[in-house]
Amino acid sequence: MTGKQSQRQDQYNRGKQLFIDTAKHLFKTQGYDKTKVSDIVNASGRNVSTLYHYFPAGKKDIVKILLITDIKEEFDKLAALMAQESDRSLIDALHLFYHQFVAIFYHNWYLMSIMLYYKDDFEAEVTPITREGTDHMRKLLAAFLKKRVDNRELYITDCNVAAKLFFAPGMEAIIVNFSEPEKDVFDTTEIDQLIAIWQRETIFFDQSK
Amino acid sequence: MTGKQSQRQDQYNRGKQLFIDTAKHLFKTQGYDKTKVSDIVNASGRNVSTLYHYFPAGKKDIVKILLITDIKEEFDKLAALMAQESDRSLIDALHLFYHQFVAIFYHNWYLMSIMLYYKDDFEAEVTPITREGTDHMRKLLAAFLKKRVDNRELYITDCNVAAKLFFAPGMEAIIVNFSEPEKDVFDTTEIDQLIAIWQRETIFFDQSK
The missing domain is CATH 1.10.10.60 (Homeodomain-like)
Structure with missing residues (x-):
């Protein structure tokens, strides 16, 4: 040039x-x-x-670009975070992943609500971005959990299902938050219970040895 | 008259x-x-x-009436179902509650999406209906779970948290379904894992006796 x-x-x-x-x-x-x-x-x-x-295509094209720049980039950042080894404790790492995952949807709710409401306009080109992003996050989380299972820090029979379960309360909190008065979307009560029961079996395993 | x-x-x-x-x-x-x-x-x-x-108030008033007739009535039906004793197995009962809960949102998605998108128009009067309905379902489920915990069929430390966790995958599936190509919103893979881990401790308890 x-x-x-x-x-x-x-x-x-x-x-x-x-x-x-x-x-x-x-x-x-x-x-x-x-x-x-x-x-x-x-x-x-x-x-x-x-x-x-x-x-x-006017407004629609702008929404598509915002999805790529604002959401895809956030997904990529979280992917990097989840893939990297760190010296965080198990609980801290899981809290961080949960927080970042929820934050992506929380900060871009105005885009999400457009996609939900104008499904037909965006389904073909745009939803694969959020779909693939979400699936990719779950896969990375599943891989993270699997390692901890191998280390006998967690007891989970199917890490892919566990990863889906882990992000579900966050997704629900986001939806509820935006249809109702503000609530704390980053609240971890439910995932803390989940982590606790994932850890539980190990204790009994060890006791029964 | x-x-x-x-x-x-x-x-x-x-x-x-x-x-x-x-x-x-x-x-x-x-x-x-x-x-x-x-x-x-x-x-x-x-x-x-x-x-x-x-x-x-035109259209807005019609949406409000639809919410009361179509959603509130469904919540009441499910409440009756959850409160009544039945000879269903634990798993069958939980599947039925999950299915009915998801169905309420699934069949009334057009109303839900209006509420999500036009939050400001409906927040004050309408969202309490869905909020109270959802909270009431969770309370009834928590009471159901508590009974099973007392019977040592399940091992759950906090049944209120557990009830929230139980409905989260369904809520998420609904949202995802309506922003993307059709998927099976009634799929129970995640809650089946949850039920299995709720049951797990009991086994070890019994084994350690």
Whole structure:
């Protein structure tokens, strides 16, 4: 790329990002359905043809980009966290995974609610991102649990099922939180009970030896 | 009530029900946001002032009535089921409760998604219905579990937490199902693992005796 080309590319990216940031702010504050393309255009101080140049399908295209940048990146960060060895205690590590997993959905609820409500518009292209992200997290958690089972720190018959069970209360808390008055979505009471019963058998195993 | 009064009351109720049934059909088929009051009026063959006579707040009032008739009644049925003694096995009873609980949300998803998306419109009056319904189910399940713990059929330290954990996979499955291609929301793999670990300690208890 020549200097001029790269300057043009920067300008192009900045213009695109301005629309994305503006749309994100409007989706969050006034809702997706009440945000018109003209609102995004006006709040950005650009013109409508520029917006459609960047986003041929308008609002929908912006949501898709937000999903990739804001959600996929968070999933990748958590994946890295779960894959790496650490000197955290078992409980601390599980709490951290749970917290980060819930946080992804919590901080991007405005996007999730759009996907839930406008399922038909996003099913084909967008839900694979959240689906694969969630499945990948579960697989990594299952692998993490399996190691602890092998170490006899936990007693779990099927780590894949256990991983699904582990994230379910968080997912439920998120949904409930956003349909009702604020509650503590990061509360770990349920997963603490789960971890305790996963640990329990080991004790009896050891006692029966 | 005189015969004439009761006839008038019947007519009033029938007129009201016609609007409710029509709106329900339209909400389900074309979505809440795309259904205008005029669509409900036209599809019912009545006039707009009649609709506002029954439902001063329009669509919102109809959603509120649907929540009471379609969801609250289902919660009451499940409550009756959970409270009654039966000769079902423990596993069969738990499967039945789980199935019925999930079914309530599954069959009324169109209402749930409206509540999730238009939180501000429904929070004050409507969410207490689903919240109290869900909490009540959990309390009844906790009481059911407690009995089985007392009978040493299950080993659970906190039955209230256990009851929350038990319904979480179902709630998550519902949400995932409606944001993605159809999946089996009634799948019991996760709760089966949970039940198995609730039962496990008892075995070791007995063995260690």
